[in-house]
Amino acid sequence: MTAVFGHLNPDTDAITSALVYASFLRRTGVDATAYRLGEPNLETAFVLRGAGVDLPPLLTELPAGSSVALVDHNESAQSLPGLHDLAVTHVVDHHKLGDLSTNVPVYLRFEPVGCTATILTKLHREANLPIEPTEARLLLSAVLSDTLHFRSPTTTAEDREVVAYLAQIAGITDVSAYAGEMFAAKSDLGDTPAATMLKMDYKVFEFGGRPYGLGVIETTNPAYVLGRKAELLEAMDAEKAASDLAGVLLSVVDILGETNRTLVLSATEERLLTEAFGATVTDGVADLGHRISRKKQIVPALEAYFESR
Amino acid sequence: MTAVFGHLNPDTDAITSALVYASFLRRTGVDATAYRLGEPNLETAFVLRGAGVDLPPLLTELPAGSSVALVDHNESAQSLPGLHDLAVTHVVDHHKLGDLSTNVPVYLRFEPVGCTATILTKLHREANLPIEPTEARLLLSAVLSDTLHFRSPTTTAEDREVVAYLAQIAGITDVSAYAGEMFAAKSDLGDTPAATMLKMDYKVFEFGGRPYGLGVIETTNPAYVLGRKAELLEAMDAEKAASDLAGVLLSVVDILGETNRTLVLSATEERLLTEAFGATVTDGVADLGHRISRKKQIVPALEAYFESR
Numbered sequence: 001m002t003a004v005f006g007h008l009n010p011d012t013d014a015i016t017s018a019l020v021y022a023s024f025l026r027r028t029g030v031d032a033t034a035y036r037l038g039e040p041n042l043e044t045a046f047v048l049r050g051a052g053v054d055l056p057p058l059l060t061e062l063p064a065g066s067s068v069a070l071v072d073h074n075e076s077a078q079s080l081p082g083l084h085d086l087a088v089t090h091v092v093d094h095h096k097l098g099d100l101s102t103n104v105p106v107y108l109r110f111e112p113v114g115c116t117a118t119i120l121t122k123l124h125r126e127a128n129l130p131i132e133p134t135e136a137r138l139l140l141s142a143v144l145s146d147t148l149h150f151r152s153p154t155t156t157a158e159d160r161e162v163v164a165y166l167a168q169i170a171g172i173t174d175v176s177a178y179a180g181e182m183f184a185a186k187s188d189l190g191d192t193p194a195a196t197m198l199k200m201d202y203k204v205f206e207f208g209g210r211p212y213g214l215g216v217i218e219t220t221n222p223a224y225v226l227g228r229k230a231e232l233l234e235a236m237d238a239e240k241a242a243s244d245l246a247g248v249l250l251s252v253v254d255i256l257g258e259t260n261r262t263l264v265l266s267a268t269e270e271r272l273l274t275e276a277f278g279a280t281v282t283d284g285v286a287d288l289g290h291r292i293s294r295k296k297q298i299v300p301a302l303e304a305y306f307e308s309r
Numbered sequence: 310m311t312a313v314f315g316h317l318n319p320d321t322d323a324i325t326s327a328l329v330y331a332s333f334l335r336r337t338g339v340d341a342t343a344y345r346l347g348e349p350n351l352e353t354a355f356v357l358r359g360a361g362v363d364l365p366p367l368l369t370e371l372p373a374g375s376s377v378a379l380v381d382h383n384e385s386a387q388s389l390p391g392l393h394d395l396a397v398t399h400v401v402d403h404h405k406l407g408d409l410s411t412n413v414p415v416y417l418r419f420e421p422v423g424c425t426a427t428i429l430t431k432l433h434r435e436a437n438l439p440i441e442p443t444e445a446r447l448l449l450s451a452v453l454s455d456t457l458h459f460r461s462p463t464t465t466a467e468d469r470e471v472v473a474y475l476a477q478i479a480g481i482t483d484v485s486a487y488a489g490e491m492f493a494a495k496s497d498l499g500d501t502p503a504a505t506m507l508k509m510d511y512k513v514f515e516f517g518g519r520p521y522g523l524g525v526i527e528t529t530n531p532a533y534v535l536g537r538k539a540e541l542l543e544a545m546d547a548e549k550a551a552s553d554l555a556g557v558l559l560s561v562v563d564i565l566g567e568t569n570r571t572l573v574l575s576a577t578e579e580r581l582l583t584e585a586f587g588a589t590v591t592d593g594v595a596d597l598g599h600r601i602s603r604k605k606q607i608v609p610a611l612e613a614y615f616e617s618r
Contacts, residue, residue, distance in 0.1 A: 095414055096414050098410055101408065103609060104405050104609055106419055108406065108419035303412045
């Protein structure tokens, strides 16, 4: 059996792509089962509820040598612990290639598009496998989520085409209204604890040989999130100590205004933000302007900054 | 401009795939040029002559930061020196994933099939780009070469389908006869120096953290090659010293008999061959039975052997 899963701290793409790719693999003769590596965020829960689809089961470990298919990630720091001892047979992803390697030939499909679900849609079309309405709804939701309904600079013409194609199959006539509902669901943080908010969309990256935690809160209500700054900074500080990180950044992305304000935890992070991005810091918040994509605008700038030092 | 190339010590797949993928990229709007990283072997020269296609130019270095597309390889030890400082934008390959990593999202297409040309054929069909007869001949030659006309255990149903499809476009009615001519051309070693023979199909791999050179001579006339054992051992010894290798293996693969006899350079290699493969050694030649695929039968066994030590 091949376990199919997206990254830790899963987002909508990580969970829906695992579900759809596991189904795709089964249809092509591979015994595959979808899993998740963490709890769904509010947007993902909204999407699954709307589609009438159950959450895939939580996976926390696998015996060495187990077959796995990765979606929406490839770096071991973002995956199941012990990934290097598992047999990766398939990867479908739209991120940079990290520390993955294999002992035998493997199936890899990476494209620099806005969402894994865009690639999965292409895979179905290439194989002449029809996409069911429920799966079309899941895939469409992932593309809207990852591209912030085409606002993110990661958006490509293929993502737009795929959404138009999937909307027809899913019977979603007003895509903008649906995207608005998704983003409102994601922003309805209510009494979510600050530690949970930090980890909702959070990944660890290595820069200059040391680990940094990069969280993003995409919201239609940035004032609410920034209003909880003190609690969030406490949660970031606790995470930095607990996971022995060199730094933690938490970006509050205003989905509708397309701006990024990043909380500044200490002098280390302040230096990073001002030197790597030329950001100005006011009241412990760095203004990162329109850099709303971690993948395309935050991580590459940090890579370049650390490489130039 | 994006430079497109296959591995060092190029074989037919490395050279023809670079030519066809560069053309494919140009047709999809990427400014791409094909190169080779070494001299063609006798089979590749025969294939290009038959197709009326010029050799791509030799590439020996590129400035740091240059854009490159890799075909038929992905490991830095098999690529242009300084690969880690180049910007890899595309890889089409059918080998295991080695030490590649990127700073930004990338296009990767890896499939565990017999030949890169099989994947390239699929890319054209998915994009609805017709394959010209000359390119069909190049791609078909690569699949016949890499799979030893379907004798290699790396052969998949897709490789067979692709050859049938390409033969029609290329107007090759007797594929077996054409494959026979290719293998005869490859085997016509005449007065080729032993050092050249060693390097005709030769790659360096890391096992247990140390580099090993693995050469293969695929021939319809193994008696001729084994008759030059003394010279070949001298060339292997010189290469081992010059490149500071932990070991050098040279396998003489009988294409028609589907057997592998590997020259034993020293006690180090003898131990490796007897322990990793259970081979018997007679007169300085190890009998590796029907293990005719370096990728599928030699490298994985050596990986497993070094991991278990």
